[in-house]
Amino acid sequence: MNFDIxxxxxxxxxxxxxxFLYKDNPWYxxxxxxxxxxxxxxxxxxxxxxxxxxxxxxxxxxxLDALFTRGEFTGGLLYLIAGILGLxxxxxxxxxxxxxxxxPLALVVGATAGLQFINYLVSNGVIQVYNTITPLFGxxxxxxxxxxxxxxxxxxxxxxxxxxxxxxxxxxxxxxxHKGFFGGAARVGTWFLMITFxxxxxxxxxxxxxxxxxxxxxxxxxxxTGIFT
Amino acid sequence: MGFWDxxxxxxxxxxxxFVGLSLLIPMSLGIETKLSISPETAGLFDVYExxxxxxxxxxxxxxxxxxxxxxxxxxxxxVKYAFMHDLKLIxxxxxxxxxxxxxxxxxxxxxxxxxxxxxxxxxxDYVNLGFxxxxxxxxxxxGSDFREAFAMDIRGNxxxxxxxxxxxxxxxxxxxxxxxxxxxxxxVEWVQVAVDRYDVVLGAGNTAVQAPLAYPYLGAGQLxxxxxxxRGGAEFEVATGFSAKxxxxxxxxTFAHAIVILFIIVGNVAYAITGxxxxxxxxxx
Numbered sequence: 231m232n233f234d235i236x237x238x239x240x241x242x243x244x245x246x247x248x249x250f251l252y253k254d255n256p257w258y259x260x261x262x263x264x265x266x267x268x269x270x271x272x273x274x275x276x277x278x279x280x281x282x283x284x285x286x287x288x289x290x291x292x293x294l295d296a297l298f299t300r301g302e303f304t305g306g307l308l309y310l311i312a313g314i315l316g317l318x319x320x321x322x323x324x325x326x327x328x329x330x331x332x333x334p335l336a337l338v339v340g341a342t343a344g345l346q347f348i349n350y351l352v353s354n355g356v357i358q359v360y361n362t363i364t365p366l367f368g369x370x371x372x373x374x375x376x377x378x379x380x381x382x383x384x385x386x387x388x389x390x391x392x393x394x395x396x397x398x399x400x401x402x403x404x405x406x407x408h409k410g411f412f413g414g415a416a417r418v419g420t421w422f423l424m425i426t427f428x429x430x431x432x433x434x435x436x437x438x439x440x441x442x443x444x445x446x447x448x449x450x451x452x453x454x455t456g457i458f459t
Numbered sequence: 460m461g462f463w464d465x466x467x468x469x470x471x472x473x474x475x476x477f478v479g480l481s482l483l484i485p486m487s488l489g490i491e492t493k494l495s496i497s498p499e500t501a502g503l504f505d506v507y508e509x510x511x512x513x514x515x516x517x518x519x520x521x522x523x524x525x526x527x528x529x530x531x532x533x534x535x536x537x538v539k540y541a542f543m544h545d546l547k548l549i550x551x552x553x554x555x556x557x558x559x560x561x562x563x564x565x566x567x568x569x570x571x572x573x574x575x576x577x578x579x580x581x582x583x584d585y586v587n588l589g590f591x592x593x594x595x596x597x598x599x600x601x602g603s604d605f606r607e608a609f610a611m612d613i614r615g616n617x618x619x620x621x622x623x624x625x626x627x628x629x630x631x632x633x634x635x636x637x638x639x640x641x642x643x644x645x646x647v648e649w650v651q652v653a654v655d656r657y658d659v660v661l662g663a664g665n666t667a668v669q670a671p672l673a674y675p676y677l678g679a680g681q682l683x684x685x686x687x688x689x690r691g692g693a694e695f696e697v698a699t700g701f702s703a704k705x706x707x708x709x710x711x712x713t714f715a716h717a718i719v720i721l722f723i724i725v726g727n728v729a730y731a732i733t734g735x736x737x738x739x740x741x742x743x744x
Contacts, residue, residue, distance in 0.1 A: 251475045270658050276555050280592040296684055349595070349651040353681065357655065430671045433687065437529065439482065439668035440689040443594045444528025446622040 232456045241453040244445055286313055331349045364388040394422040463729040474722055479713040491702060492709045499677060500694040503662040505686020506635060507537070512545035514634040515627060517659075519649065520550065524639035526666050527560060530639045533664040534560065536642035539568040539594035540699040541585075547623050548585035549633070551609065553597060553644040558613055560591045560639075573701075582616065586623050589613035595648035596697055602657045604629055619688065630657040636652030639664045646673050649682045664691060 246261030286309055293306025315337065321330040329340030366389050400412065408416040460468070496504075510516065518537065521565060538561075541548050550565075552558040565585065579585065590610040591597045591663050600608040605627055606618045612721055626632060636659045640646040646663040650673075653659040660683060667675050667688025676682045686695050689712060693705035 252472060280555065280590065285592060349655075353647075353651040353655045353676075356680065357679050358675055361675075426671075432669055433667040435716065435719055436688050436690065436712065439478075439712050440529045440667065440708075441525070442478075442715075443482055443486070443689070443711055446479075446486060447528070447704070447708070450483070451485065 232459055234456065237453055237456060243447060244449060248445075268406055286316070364391060366392070393418070398422050461733075463732045466725055466729040467733060467735070477718050477722075478715055480646075481718045482711045483647050485710040485714050486708065488710070489707060490710050491706055492713065494706065494709060496691055496694045496698055497691075499685045499687065500571060500691060500698060501684070503686065504679075504698040506660065506683045507540070507637075510544075510546055510635055513547060515547045515549060515623075515632060516541055517549045517551070517630075517633045517636040518561065518562045519636070519638045519640075520552045520644045521554045522560060522639055522666070523554055523556040524533050524560070527640035529666045529688050530641060530664055530694065531560065531563065532674065532689065532703060533686050533695045534564045534639050535567050535695045535703060536692070536699045536701045537576070537664075538564040539571060542568050542574055542579050548628065549588065549623065550585065551588040552590045553594060553648075554641075555592075557592045558587050558637075561587055571701075582621050583623055587613040594644040595652050598648060598652040599642075599656075600632055600709050602652065609635075621628050631660050633659060636661045637664070638662070640669060644668060645669070646676070646682075650676045654657045662686075664695070665690075 243261045245258045247265075249255055290309040290313060293309065294302045296302040296304050297307065297447040315334040318330050319334045321327050340348050365384055392396035392416060397415045398417040399419070401408075401423065403416075406412055518534075519535065538548065540546075550561045552561065565587070566596065569579060588605075589612060590706070592609050593600070594609075599607050605624070609618060611617055612621060628637075630653060636653060638646050638649045638661060640649075640663060646665055646669070647684075649659075650662070651659055654661050654676075661681070662683050662684045663673055663676075664686040665688070667690070670685065670687035670691070673682065677685045687694060689705050689708060693709050696702050696706050731742055
């Protein structure tokens with residue numbers, strides 16, 4: 231028998247979490263509490279060292295040192311602003327002066343919105359719109375006929391993208407009542423949306439099964455096999 | 460109570476039991492299923508396969524252990540293939556545990572019999588730059604200078620002392636980028652910054668939950684290929700010729716999916732036959 235305490239603890243906690251499938255019980259609650267506690271502790275330590283120390287302190291300290299020992303003003307002093315903003319954020323913990331935290335929060339929201347606006351506009355907006363403008367048929371050939379883009383299926387695929395995009399947009403247009411042609415288009419849009427959600431659901435099922443396979447693989451091929459070897 | 464009424468009132472624990480058995484039984488058989496390779500996987504592998512020896516491949520491991528069952532198989536295959544074909548790997552992570560997952564893939568590749576006679580040297584053939592906090596802003600900084608984002612590697616070596624990084628200043632010195640992603644930051648951020656701003660050639664391996672979000676990028680040519688979940692990993696294993704766990708587990712996944720589909724069909728048929736759908740419609744009216 232190959233005894234590894236880490237594997238046994240992992241197996242104990244895995245089975246504890248899985249026991250919830252039968253019904254809620256103390257074993258599950260213990261496993262869940264350990265998981266939450268460990269996660270909180272891990273992230274606290276990780277954020278402290280990876281952000282506060284490496285991003286703020288490591289940059290600010292040399293600048294402060296240069297200022298007070300040699301009287302030099304260096305670019306690293308700008309991190310003082312970030313540090314002060316960080317402290318202002320913590321003012322939320324004091325209800326009387328909690329309003330101070332809105333200032334750094336406003337900066338974060340504004341800066342993030344500005345930066346992400348460009349990213350999403352280009353990658354998720356302009357390029358995607360451009361990609362929906364696809365030719366249904368190719369240019370007039372030398373022989374005079376109009377040929378599909380590359381083959382019939384490709385042309386149909388492009389037509390489907392056009393119909394799906396148009397009807398999907400119509401469905402989300404609420405300024406006009408969904409009646410007549412407009413209502414019909416919205417209904418088609420609903421079908422496209424349902425197919426999209428179905429595909430997403432299928433992928434989600436696949437993902438969850440894969441995670442379960444991972445845990446079962448651990449239980450069977452690492453833990454149980456380890457007991458008998 | 461008729462059969463269909465019983466089906467509608469079935470205790471969900473029976474469904475859990477069936478799903479569990481549908482995974483466990485095929486797993487114990489260890490049968491490898493024959494897989495077809497989808498165009499998404501083929502597109503990625505074509506680019507990866509055509510990289511000449513010595514090409515610099517940037518791999519970003521943006522996931523942690525909970526997503527390893529889906530992403531580790533494809534990462535293992537990609538790392539092993541790179542070592543076998545003399546591609547130079549520059550590894551990094553936007554998730555704290557990502558570079559540690561990379562170490563697992565590296566160790567598995569180095570321990571494999573196919574690489575027994577191959578000398579793979581750290582710092583010359585591959586480097587692990589470790590984790591850097593800052594999400595998409597790390598990618599942004601790498602666009603101007605990698606060294607600004609990673610002053611040292613995971614072992615504490617200075618950037619300028621690592622031979623593989625000698626002529627690597629920014630993305631223009633990278634031939635191909637491979638991103639293994641389980642969420643934020645991940646493929647979306649790599650596409651938005653590295654691909655659309657710096658013209659990086661990017662292939663992505665995503666968890667299945669995230670894959671539908673990445674498909675529009677594939678259709679628009681922002682990604683050269685996409686590996687979705689364990690199935691994508693299995694296909695990539697087959698494409699690279701390194702069949703391993705993902706390929707073996709495909710049978711379990713197929714059976715589990717069949718069980719889920721069966722229960723969906725039974726539930727809907729029961730719903731229709733017992734007239735509950737009709738009575739609900741009437742109630743709504």
